[in-house]
Amino acid sequence: MVLDTNILIAYLAGEESVVEQLSEWKGSGEPLYLPTVVEAELLSFAKWTPSERRMAEVFLEQHFISIPFDRSTARIAAQIRRATRIALPDAIIAASTFLAHSTLVTRDVTDFRKVPDLRMVTI
Numbered sequence: 001m002v003l004d005t006n007i008l009i010a011y012l013a014g015e016e017s018v019v020e021q022l023s024e025w026k027g028s029g030e031p032l033y034l035p036t037v038v039e040a041e042l043l044s045f046a047k048w049t050p051s052e053r054r055m056a057e058v059f060l061e062q063h064f065i066s067i068p069f070d071r072s073t074a075r076i077a078a079q080i081r082r083a084t085r086i087a088l089p090d091a092i093i094a095a096s097t098f099l100a101h102s103t104l105v106t107r108d109v110t111d112f113r114k115v116p117d118l119r120m121v122t123i
């Protein structure tokens with residue numbers, strides 16, 4: 001499963017349904033992927049102290065498989081963006097989902113619905 005930023009925010013806020021579902025997937029061995037753009041979005045939260053930010057970095061490193069934003073991802077994201085006109089970070093997340101041969105976990109179904117063949121679930 002590829003996680004969108006809004007899912008991580010809900011998880012860190014302790015939202016019960018999200019915590020339970022991610023724990024279930026993790027417990028069953030389902031890989032949890034994190035596009036680097038999602039990591040950048042999450043870690044850009046300005047109200048965290050340096051200590052809180054470091055704890056978040058360690059949490060992300062320990063629990064998620066990073067999907068780097070590389071040339072292949074950039075080209076697929078550009079193709080998605082040309083076809084759908086969604087925001088670049090969302091196009092990168094969609095491209096990362098395709099490259100991981102996975103399903104996107106998001107609450108932003110409005111924009112992602114524009115991407116043909118993108119598998120999604122919402123919690």
